[in-house]
Amino acid sequence: MKLDNEDLFEQEVEELIQEIHTHYGYDFSGYARASVYRRIKRFLNNQHLSTIGELREAVFNDSFYFESFLQEITVNVTEMFRDPSFFLSLRTNVLPILSTYPFIKIWDAGCSTGEELFSLAILLKEEGLLERTKIYATDINQKVLKQAKEGIFSASNIAAYTAGYYASGGKQEFSSYYLSNYGSLKFDSSLIKNVVFYPHNLATDSSFNEFHLVVCRNVLIYFNRQLQERVFTLFDESLVNLGYLALGKKETLAMSEINKNYNFVDKGNRIYRKTG
């Protein structure tokens, strides 16, 4: 695809974002633009569309087509045990404290296709906490929530996942958690029997419960400062006092209003604790 005028493209994208909000209720106005532009160009390319006009027609004539567009714009790429040092830190610094509660509630915000969710569940099981933990797994995208519930992941990443599991302090044989079949891994569904899957849009929906731990890694990178601030406030409202907040390795509370109420538990792995 060749665009003669980048400015024109960007202007058309802004109009499209507004129309999507009106028509479908999804608000992308607070999304960081560099990624949105890149995802849209990518989608145009893959769909062999040459203009935003063609895209508009397709997106508004067919809600299924819009679904696949939504999938592309909201990046759903994820992996098990991404940053093993984070999971190790969670295991050693956070779970021992959470284990003092009779009942634990965790929010996995932006859980995508579930790789992180199953990684968390495996950790909780090995620390003896899974039975008394309820995890709320949310995403803007209902399609990926369904996938997450299936717990079937491609076997092509198995080497990296296995290495990540052991580097995260894994105590069992990693292979005891899944059945391998025709290039895919089906994870033990008992891992998610206490998981609630919930469509939730961080850009527009409000707080729905109180949690001891909120995990939201590499989701905020797609939002602008204003939307980030909204989400931080949402997390703050959703955390009990002394609750934990885990962000992606390159995300920070530093610029946020709520920062003053949070201390680092592990700076390198961006694990915060609410203090007041």
Add this chain to the structure above:
Amino acid sequence: MGTASHLIVIGGSWGGIQASLSILSALPSDYSIPIVLVLHRLRNTDGDLNSIFEKKLLLKAQEVEEKDNITKGYVFLAPSNYHVLIEKDYSFSLDVSELENYSRPSIDVTFTSAADVYGKNLIGILLSGASKDGSSGLKYIFEKGGTSVVQDPREAEVSTMPQSAIDIIPECTVLNLEGIKEFLFFLHDHRTA
């Protein structure tokens, strides 16, 4: 908001660390143009690439954090397992989407995104590497009116990456490391950022 004006983006893979160290360690601490460096590296490792650069450079070396402003005096390193994008307000965005050319960070992703923001004020430099990542991004920089520089494949530790760029951008400037340093000093002296 980061610095407007110019930006230098450098990409490398196999042999790229040594090549970029050789170039960047020659630059003064007040170098007038911000620099972004995308090197292929192992995923899910807390590489100490940043500390290597911190030790060897007069410029400050920093791994990109999301929303960091693009500022002169810095070499911004693409973090392991993230793509680096550039926003219109001259700040960084990070992205964990699909690998491009088997790589995350991908050089193509950063080069393309930077070209959309900096246009003719972008200088792209592609160094040694055993990958084809970077060449289409460097071509895009050229098409947007920016400057495309390629390390001389005869000098590069692995010639695949520079050679594949030369193959698709015949108009690019081919320089050895000494030549690239000289060119960067010329930019420092002739442009006020």
